[in-house]
Amino acid sequence: MNRALIVIDVQESFRARPLWATISDPKIADQVNRLVRIARAAGDLVVWVLHHEPGSGDVFDPALGHVRLMEELERTEEEPLIHKTSHNAFTTTNLQQVLTAHGVRELVVCGIRTEQCVETTTRVGSDLGYQVTFVTDATATNPIPHRDAPADRSVADLLADPRTLSADEVLRRTEYALAGRFATIATVDELEAAAERPA
Template identity: 75%
Template structure:
C-alpha cells in the first residue's frame, strides 16, 4: 500500500484572478508543484488534490464564480487520485482527508500549495498533531505580503506595498519556516525532495484513526 502522500493545496485560479496575485512571491508555483507530482507518481505515492471553496460567498472562492478550479498549467489529477474540497483553512477539518490517507496506509505527507502561512501551514501543523511525518516543501508554496492588522480591509495592492507596516512575503515565508521546523515538519526544497536517494529512512506507519 502507498505509505507517502503529496498534498497539493489550493493551487487554484481563485488566487490568480485577485488583484493581489501580482504580488505573489512564486507566480510559477504550478511548475514547482508539477515536479513534485511527477516525482510522487514515479514513486507510486498518493497524490491528493485539494481546492478551497466558499459556497454562497459571491467571491472568487464561490464555486459559482467558475474560479474554483486548478491553476492553468498545473498537472491534471489522474484516475484514482483523490480530489477534495475544503471550507476550512487546513485540509483536514472539513474533509475526509484523514480517512483517505488511512485507507491508503499513508504515514508520511509532503505539503505544497497556496498560501504558505495559511492553508499549507495549518495543514502541516494538524497533520503533525495527527501523527503524520510531515515534509513542508517550502519553495513549492506561494504567498503574498500581509497587511498590518490595522490596515483597511479593502487595501489595494499598491497601498499594501506602500505601507511600511506591511509584512513582506519573504518575511512571511521565513516566519512560517521558523514556526514549523523541528516542531511540526521537516523543511525541504523541491530539489531536495526530487533528489532524495534510496537511503531515505522508511516512512512511519499510518497513525490510528481518531475515534
C-alpha cells in the same frame, strides 16, 4: 504506499484576485508539477485540495468558475480531489479517511498560501501523528497587511505601507515556526535528489 503528496489550493481563484500581482512565486504550478512527478514515480498517493466557499460571491464561490486547479496542473482520474471550507485540509473533509485507507503515514505538503492553508494543514497533520515534510519553495503567498490596516486598501497601498510583512518574510517565519516542531523543511531540489539516489 505510506506517503502522500498534498497539493493545497493551487487554484485559479488566486489568479482572479488583484493581489495575485504580489504573489511570491507566480510559477508555483511548475514547482508543484515537479513534486507530482516525484510522487507518482515513487508510487505515492497524490491528493488535490481546493478551497471553496459556496454562496460567498467571491473568487472562492464555485458558482463563479474559479474553483478549479490551475490550468498548468494535470490530475489523473484516480487521484483524490477534495474540497474544503476551512483553512486546513482536514477539518471539513474526509482527507484523514482517504489517507488511512491508503496506509499513509508521511505527508509532503505544498500549495497556496504558505502561512495560511499550507501551514495550518501541516500543523494539524503533525498533531494527528503524520510525519510531515513542508516544501517551502513549492508554496506561495502574498505580503500580509498590518492588523490595523484598512481591509479595502489597494495593492499599491499595501505595498507602500512600511508595516506590511513581505512575502519573503512570511516564508522565512513560516519555516522557523514549523521546523523541528511540526515538520521537516525541504526544497524541491532536495526531494528530487533524494528520489534519484539508489535505494
